[in-house]
Amino acid sequence: MPCLRVRLEYTQTDEFLCGSRFYLSYAGAAPTPGNCATIAADVEAAWLANMAPHISTDYALTEVDVLDIASVTGSSGQWTGSEAGTVSGTPLPAQCAMNVEYNIARRYRGGKPRMFVPPSQTSDMVNASHWSPSVVTATTAYMLAFFTAVEAISVGAVGALQHVSLSYYSGFTNITNSSGRERAVPKYRAAALVDPVEGYAAKAVIGSQRRRRISTTY
DSSP states (O other): OOEEEEEEEEEETTSOEEEEEEEEEESSSOOOHHHHHHHHHHHHHHHHHHTGGGSBTTEEEEEEEEEEOSSTTOOEEEEEEEEEOOBOSOOOOTTEEEEEEEEOSOOOSSOOOEEEEOOOOGGGEEETTEEOHHHHHHHHHHHHHHHHHHHTOOOTTOOOEEEEEEEEEEEEEEEEOTTSOEEEEEEEEEEEEEEEOOEEEEOSBOEEOGGGSOOOOO
């Protein structure tokens, strides 16, 4: 099934960079670079309408990148600019995020598909590690509204878009290194498994993205 990878890139006011990505299957023809750029602009508009009102002013969406991953020569297109969240108040540390899990029909052991979204602000916490129930409910609702708007995007002959999760790995192969120790290496599937996303579930525990805490020289 042909898919687009959509990457949202954010800049925090202290110059930390962060991002989210998701995948959209498409039913029609492969997009042109112009189609990808139009989709990127439409995703930005959906973000501004549905996500920005719930994200701290500490974060600004600065790029939406759309890439056709159906082939190694797939087209790409971007929206660039600066659209800040609109939630004022004391921001959280850079590594904190809202963790939103995708609901899919397939059941399996292992990590589940999800997106880490820039957070709101400290008054939305009930303690040092949890969001308030109202924020969890609101996040689940705005993620549904955002992806509903994204799936309604119609550009050229690309056809209907659907939010999906891609699984590239299945199982492990034990590899023996030069010291004689074995390590389990994930095995690539012959073709990515595509699962339609059926819903969203924001998590009460505050998510952590430690890789945002890049090393500095100051």
